[in-house]
Amino acid sequence: MMKQEQYLARKHLKELLTTLIEDGYQCIGPRVRDGAIVYAPLTSIDQLPWGVSDRQQPGGYKLSAPPASPAGLNAALQPVHPGQRAFDWSVPATSIKALLFAPSEPLWCARPDASGQLVFRQSLPEPERVALFGVRPCDLRAIAIQDRVFLAGPYADIRYQLRRSELFIIALNCTHSGDLCFCVGTGGSLNAERGYDLALTELDKGYLVRSGSKAGRSVLTRLNARPASSSQRKLAQAQQAEAYRQQQHRQPKLPSPAECLSLLNLPTHPEWAAVAERCLACANCTQACPTCFCHTVVNQSNLELSQSEHSRQWDSCFSDQHSYCAGQVVRATTEQRYRQWLSHKFASWQQQFGEFGCVGCGRCISCCPAGIDIIEVLNRLCYNKPELAKEAT
Numbered sequence: 001m002m003k004q005e006q007y008l009a010r011k012h013l014k015e016l017l018t019t020l021i022e023d024g025y026q027c028i029g030p031r032v033r034d035g036a037i038v039y040a041p042l043t044s045i046d047q048l049p050w051g052v053s054d055r056q057q058p059g060g061y062k063l064s065a066p067p068a069s070p071a072g073l074n075a076a077l078q079p080v081h082p083g084q085r086a087f088d089w090s091v092p093a094t095s096i097k098a099l100l101f102a103p104s105e106p107l108w109c110a111r112p113d114a115s116g117q118l119v120f121r122q123s124l125p126e127p128e129r130v131a132l133f134g135v136r137p138c139d140l141r142a143i144a145i146q147d148r149v150f151l152a153g154p155y156a157d158i159r160y161q162l163r164r165s166e167l168f169i170i171a172l173n174c175t176h177s178g179d180l181c182f183c184v185g186t187g188g189s190l191n192a193e194r195g196y197d198l199a200l201t202e203l204d205k206g207y208l209v210r211s212g213s214k215a216g217r218s219v220l221t222r223l224n225a226r227p228a229s230s231s232q233r234k235l236a237q238a239q240q241a242e243a244y245r246q247q248q249h250r251q252p253k254l255p256s257p258a259e260c261l262s263l264l265n266l267p268t269h270p271e272w273a274a275v276a277e278r279c280l281a282c283a284n285c286t287q288a289c290p291t292c293f294c295h296t297v298v299n300q301s302n303l304e305l306s307q308s309e310h311s312r313q314w315d316s317c318f319s320d321q322h323s324y325c326a327g328q329v330v331r332a333t334t335e336q337r338y339r340q341w342l343s344h345k346f347a348s349w350q351q352q353f354g355e356f357g358c359v360g361c362g363r364c365i366s367c368c369p370a371g372i373d374i375i376e377v378l379n380r381l382c383y384n385k386p387e388l389a390k391e392a393t
Contacts, residue, residue, distance in 0.1 A: 006225035007232055009206040013086075014045045015223050016170070016198075020131045023219070025168055028099065029133030035063060036093040042133055051084035056180045056362060059371030061093055087202045090178025091136050091361045095290035099130065100146060100163045104313045107297070111307040123309075125159055131168040134200075137192045138183045138359040140171055142290030144195055148353060149293050168215060171196035175239040177247040180362030182375060184247050185254030188360055190240050201236045208236050254375050255382040257356065260346040262382055267339065271380045276335035278370045283316035285364035286341065291357050294322065317341050346378065 008016070020027055021043070029042035032049050042048070053064045106123040113119050135143075150160040171192035174181075183190070192199040197216035201208040208228050211217040266272075286292040296315040301308045315322055318337045323330040331337050349357030358374075365373050 005201075005208045005210045005228040005233065006220060006223075007206055007228040008200075008209050008223055008225045012224045013207065016219070017042065017045055017133070019219055019222050020133075020168065023129075025129045025131035027131045027133055028096075030087070030089075030092050032063065036061060037063065037089055038092050038094045039096055039099070039132070045086070048086040048134075049089065050086050052089060054089040054178065056090060056178050056366040057371075058180075058365050058373045059368055061366045063089075085202055085204075087134060087172055087200075088176070090174075090176075090181055091138065091363065093288075093363070093367070095142065095288065095361070095363065096132060096135065096139055097142070097146065097290045097292075099132070100143070100160055100167070101150065101293060101314075102159070102312075104311060105159060106309050106311045109307055109309045125162055127162055127166055129166045129168070130163070131170065133170045134172040135169050135192075135196070136172055136174060136361070137189055138181075138361040139290055140169070140192055140195050141183075141188055141359045142361070143169075145291045145353075145355075145357065145359070146293065169196045169198075171199040171212075173199060173201040173236075173240065174243050175202055175236075177243045177250075178362060179250075180365045181247055181360060182250060182254050182362065183360035184244065185375075186356045186358050186360040187257075190243050190247075201239075203232060203235055203239075206232075208232060250375075252375055252379045254360070255378050257350055259382045260356070260378065261350060263343045263347040263378075266381060269381055271377065271384070272335050272339045274380075275372060275377050276333065276338055278372055279318075279334050279338050280370055281318045281334045281337060282369060283318040284367045284369065286316040286318060287314065288363040288367045289358075290361060290363070291345075291359060292316070296322070317344070342374065342377065342381075 017027055027042040028039050029047075030037050030049055031040040031042065031047050032038075032052060033040060037049055037052070037054060049063075055062045055064070102125070105125065108120055108122050110118055110120045146160070147164065150157040151164065173192055174190040177190070192212070194212065196212040198220060199210050199212060209220060209223070209225060211220045286294065294315045294317055295312050298311050298313060299308055300311065317323070317331075317340050318334075320329060320332075323332075323337075323340075331340055345357040349355070365371075365375075
């Protein structure tokens with residue numbers, strides 16, 4: 001932990017939210033909706049999931065109930081009860097991808113002017129200051145990956161850029177690991193390292209807070225915080241050490257980057273067919289994934305046929321039309337689509353970007369209706385290489 005960390009008592013946490021709202025930010029944070037923790041508009045710290053924890057497993061996601069509220073109070077997690085934590089869960093069921101890379105948005109529209117001449121107009125989102133509250137380190141890494149995809153190079157995506165430029169990020173360091181967390185195996189950390197404005201570590205009665213930007217320092221100076229004590233820093237370190245131990249005991253472990261590169265040499269491995277027997281090609285994994293960026297474009301006309309709109313929508317490499325090219329579908333079977341997805345995430349992504357295309361959040365495992373665990377699949381592929389697969393090298 002860093003020496004410049006400040007300590008913010010729990011009773012003063014509302015000052016952080018109030019300060020951001022006063023600065024003109026719309027705050028988005030973790031809230032309980034329909035039995036899951038999701039990112040949603042946040043106007044009060046009472047809306048945070050106080051006392052709630054999650055249990056995730058292949059094909060399963062469940063929240064624990066907090067202690068019963070006193071009579072006359074809303075039993076749906078509020079208000080804050082003594083001894084309860086607001087961030088005692090692994091990751092929200094939804095990622096923050098949708099806040100930067102919209103699931104559906106218009107790119108341009110065409111309509112005739114008064115003289116009948118067809119006019120094309122670009123459609124751009126309205127700039128909006130957004131503060132993301134409680135971003136786990138894995139999702140922070142996912143933002144960095146999406147930044148590389150949408151902003152690097154000579155042709156930045158203007159819509160993503162507009163949203164990204166107005167973003168204030170409050171990271172949330174992990175003090176425990178969920179059953180499906182494997183961020184460390186993908187090269188990540190339980191501690192936010194870069195790309196944030198403020199970073200919080202939750203303790204029993206308050207939070208360690210550190211700034212990571214000029215904007216973050218400006219907000220921190222206006223909070224009722226004091227320098228963190230050595231005992232508070234040691235407690236935070238102990239919590240993260242235990243979270244790391246929990247993740248290291250996950251079985252099986254993720255193969256190394258070098259081992260995952262072997263996926264490119266295993267196109268006929270029988271595991272592809274075996275997992276395809278279970279996979280529904282529903283695309284849940286790619287929609288929940290914070291780093292997937294596949295999309296398609298559609299053209300739609302209004303009922304009067306006076307305007308046509310060209311829109312971008314999320315797509316998936318599991319959809320039947322995603323690989324349509326030159327009059328045919330290149331990857332026509334679920335086996336071919338699953339192989340494309342997994343090989344891209346863990347092998348060809350390394351060749352392109354020098355890292356995994358996965359941040360180890362575990363969402364693709366918990367949201368899979370067939371309960372497919374990609375780490376188990378990767379282990380069977382990387383460590384059980386039959387002669388049939390070797391012939392393809």
